[in-house]
Amino acid sequence: MGEMSESKEGSFLSEKVRNIISSYGIREVHVYRSEKESWDIIWRWLWFTRKIWMAQYWKETEKALQPLFPILHSLNVNSILDSSCGLGFKTIMFAKRNYEVEGSDQSAVAIRYAPILAEEQDFKIKFFRSRFDELGRKCMRKYDCVYSDYFDELETYDNLKASAKGVYSVLNEGGKFIFCSPSPKLKKAALKELIEKEWRRRKKFIIKQPFEMNRLRVTHIETLDKTSEGILENHIFIIEKKGVIRAEIASIMNPRIKWTFKDYVNVLEKAGFSKVEFIEREKNEVFIIAMK
Numbered sequence: 001m002g003e004m005s006e007s008k009e010g011s012f013l014s015e016k017v018r019n020i021i022s023s024y025g026i027r028e029v030h031v032y033r034s035e036k037e038s039w040d041i042i043w044r045w046l047w048f049t050r051k052i053w054m055a056q057y058w059k060e061t062e063k064a065l066q067p068l069f070p071i072l073h074s075l076n077v078n079s080i081l082d083s084s085c086g087l088g089f090k091t092i093m094f095a096k097r098n099y100e101v102e103g104s105d106q107s108a109v110a111i112r113y114a115p116i117l118a119e120e121q122d123f124k125i126k127f128f129r130s131r132f133d134e135l136g137r138k139c140m141r142k143y144d145c146v147y148s149d150y151f152d153e154l155e156t157y158d159n160l161k162a163s164a165k166g167v168y169s170v171l172n173e174g175g176k177f178i179f180c181s182p183s184p185k186l187k188k189a190a191l192k193e194l195i196e197k198e199w200r201r202r203k204k205f206i207i208k209q210p211f212e213m214n215r216l217r218v219t220h221i222e223t224l225d226k227t228s229e230g231i232l233e234n235h236i237f238i239i240e241k242k243g244v245i246r247a248e249i250a251s252i253m254n255p256r257i258k259w260t261f262k263d264y265v266n267v268l269e270k271a272g273f274s275k276v277e278f279i280e281r282e283k284n285e286v287f288i289i290a291m292k
């Protein structure tokens with residue numbers, strides 16, 4: 001990284017990201033390598049800058065949930081665990097629709113801020129920190145439904161298996177686990193084309209309007225890399241305080257397009273789910289509904 005000092009090895013950073021850092025003349029760069037750390041960094045700075053993006057995100061969340069609400073209604077669900085809740089936008093949307101809802105996420109930072117966001121919206125919602133696979137230990141109750149917008153993006157098959165078991169353990173008898181999957185008609189080889197499509201659709205470089213509060217100024221830049229498993233988002237946060245400028249870089253696969261419908265059915269059956277159904281969400285994508 002030339003003259004830059006990094007707290008961690010930076011050689012895996014793409015040329016694009018290095019160029020951005022150089023163009024700002026930033027010498028102190030912290031690169032977060034694990035997805036777990038990366039989510040914490042992302043939620044930390046997204047929370048700080050929320051005034052500039054939140055209104056739009058509420059609209060996008062409402063839109064994203066539209067196809068799910070009729071499904072929940074038809075399944076006679078009362079209680080829901082939003083099991084990858086992040087800051088809790090969807091959790092709050094469920095509460096607004098009168099579901100008895102709780103939120104969980106592996107990110108400690110997200111779980112710190114989610115109750116504050118809920119309170120700002122006049123809801124008191126329980127949020128707790130848990131990975132999917134730990135739910136049985138971390139969760140004191142059961143639900144009619146576990147929903148996740150991230151289960152389909154887990155990195156390893158072992159983690160998928162352990163996570164399916166964790167979800168199963170917190171469902172009531174007859175409870176449903178709902179998440180998205182590629183359509184059953186898409187075999188492994190077709191996933192490459194899905195990655196290509198997503199790559200063509202996405203903006204490759206986004207620089208958000210800088211946000212300043214209490215003499216701390218944060219600029220969020222997002223660049224994308226295409227990989228064999230999906231789209232790697234690099235979130236570069238340029239942080240300026242008292243004339244000192246530094247950068248924190250967090251990378252996450254979003255979306256990871258690695259698993260077929262059949263892969264999910266296999267892990268769900270192994271976890272003990274008795275029936276796996278699906279409902280079309282959009283072309284090439286379905287909601288999986290796995291029944292305990």
Ligand SMILES: C[S@@+](CC[C@H](N)C(=O)[O-])C[C@H]1O[C@@H](n2cnc3c(N)ncnc32)[C@H](O)[C@@H]1O
Nearest residue numbers: 039084085086089090105106107130131132150
């Ligand atoms: C796309 S974000 C969720 C966004 C949130 N649901 C929303 O609508 O704004 C994915 C979330 O999954 C969480 N996550 C990643 N791996 C996880 C795991 N194994 N168990 C539970 N949560 C996980 C991340 O911390 C992150 O908050």
